[in-house]
Amino acid sequence: MLRNKKVQLYTIIVLSMIFWGMSFVWSTIVFRYLEPITTVFFRLILSSAILFGGLKLFGKLEKVKKEHYKMFLISALFNPFLYFLGENFGLKNSSATISAVIIATIPVFSPIAAFFFLKERLSMLNIGGMVISFAGVLVMLVNKDLSLNAAPLGLMCLGFAVVAAIVYSMMLKRLAFHYSAFTVIANQNLIGSFMFLPLFLIFEAHKLSSVTFNASWVSSLLMLAVFASSLAFVFFAIGTREIGVSKTSIFSNLIPAITAIGSYFLLNEAFSVQKGAGILMVICGLTISQLNKKRDIPLPEEVFEG
Numbered sequence: 001m002l003r004n005k006k007v008q009l010y011t012i013i014v015l016s017m018i019f020w021g022m023s024f025v026w027s028t029i030v031f032r033y034l035e036p037i038t039t040v041f042f043r044l045i046l047s048s049a050i051l052f053g054g055l056k057l058f059g060k061l062e063k064v065k066k067e068h069y070k071m072f073l074i075s076a077l078f079n080p081f082l083y084f085l086g087e088n089f090g091l092k093n094s095s096a097t098i099s100a101v102i103i104a105t106i107p108v109f110s111p112i113a114a115f116f117f118l119k120e121r122l123s124m125l126n127i128g129g130m131v132i133s134f135a136g137v138l139v140m141l142v143n144k145d146l147s148l149n150a151a152p153l154g155l156m157c158l159g160f161a162v163v164a165a166i167v168y169s170m171m172l173k174r175l176a177f178h179y180s181a182f183t184v185i186a187n188q189n190l191i192g193s194f195m196f197l198p199l200f201l202i203f204e205a206h207k208l209s210s211v212t213f214n215a216s217w218v219s220s221l222l223m224l225a226v227f228a229s230s231l232a233f234v235f236f237a238i239g240t241r242e243i244g245v246s247k248t249s250i251f252s253n254l255i256p257a258i259t260a261i262g263s264y265f266l267l268n269e270a271f272s273v274q275k276g277a278g279i280l281m282v283i284c285g286l287t288i289s290q291l292n293k294k295r296d297i298p299l300p301e302e303v304f305e306g
Contacts, residue, residue, distance in 0.1 A: 009242055016235035017251050021258025023228035024096040024103075025266050026220040027088065033217040035204045036088035037196060039224075044080060044193040046225030051186035054230075062183040071175060072187055079168035080192035086161030093154030095269055098140055100259035101282050102158040106165050107252060108133045108289045113166045129289020136281025139274060181237040189229065253283045 030039045055061040064072060091099045108130050115122040141149050148155070175184050239248040256279050263269035 009239065012235040013239040013248055013251050014254070016232040016239070017254045018258055019227040019232040019235075020252075021100060021255040022262050023224055023232075024091060024100045024259045025262040026224050026228070027091055028096045028263075028267055029220040030217045030224070031088075031092055033211055033214075034221075035207060036085075036092050037199050038204045038208070039221065040080070040084040040088055041193060041196040041200045042221060043224045043229060044084075044189045044196065046222070047229035048186055048189040048193060050226060050230045051182060051189065051233075054234075055182055055186060060180065060182065062179055064179070064183075064187060068175070068178060071171065072184075072191060075168060075171040075175060075184075076188040076191035076195065078164045078171065080189060081195040082164040083161050083168065084192070084196075086157045086159075086164055090154045090156075090158030090161060093151040094158065095150065096263045096267060097256065097260045097269060097271075097275065097279070098150050099154075099158055101137060101140055101256045101279060102155070103161060103165075104252060104256050104282060104286065105133050105137065106162055106169075108286055109162065110166050110169055111289070113170060117170055125291050126289050129285045129287070129291075131285070132288060133282045133285030136278045136283075136285060138278075139281060140278030181233065181240075185233050250287060253286045256282060 027039065034042075052061070087099070087103060090102075108126075111122055111126045112130070141155070143149055172184065236248065239251075260269075260271060260275065260279060264271045
């Protein structure tokens, strides 16, 4: 019976990584029809409705205390608002696989922020993992003639998303002392949707009239909201509760590989030896950076919304 429970636990953790890995593929499909701000706006509305509905259904709805309003607003500013601006525009100007690899380095660079702002110890394994992962990213991004394999604008946006997620992870640690992960994510998604509303109305709402409805982008948007922004968080939270953040976050190493496989079959994205080598280096670096941690550091894919 104990073995079956363990199998079920690891199954749902892997499923959360599959959902997050596929989120880059689903977003790319949606971007063929909708603009980035429109995509994330609808995604956040659907996700917050699902999460609040689930919390209400299971009697787990928590009331946010007035003294925490400011913290929720500031944290929502960094994630989902700034994070999704960077990730979605980065993905729009890059490939799904490269985007996933860069975003997947968040757990590697989080200890740097924790070292400076939370005074948490930075081990040699952390540093070694960072170096290997960064080298893997360079292998994927730089061609033999030293030209970039992705648009500079896309890389800048993705780098911005990484910084926003790391700053957010510092704030998440404080909110986690007061509320469940579901309550935090549900409220931040709702606040984030209101933050995106003015941008949506000003820049992209008028473009909806020319959008052709079809099963491809509608189903991809629904999968982003249901699986990537809702169920993945539920499954990941269960994993962290049972085996801890450090052990669960190691599974995030699967995300770039899942994105690469999904992109190959659904987006016809080429999978070269260079790209495979880069992904392998990033995964190795991620694994090394998370070995023998003295303390758990909250990861944005506790906020990983792909």
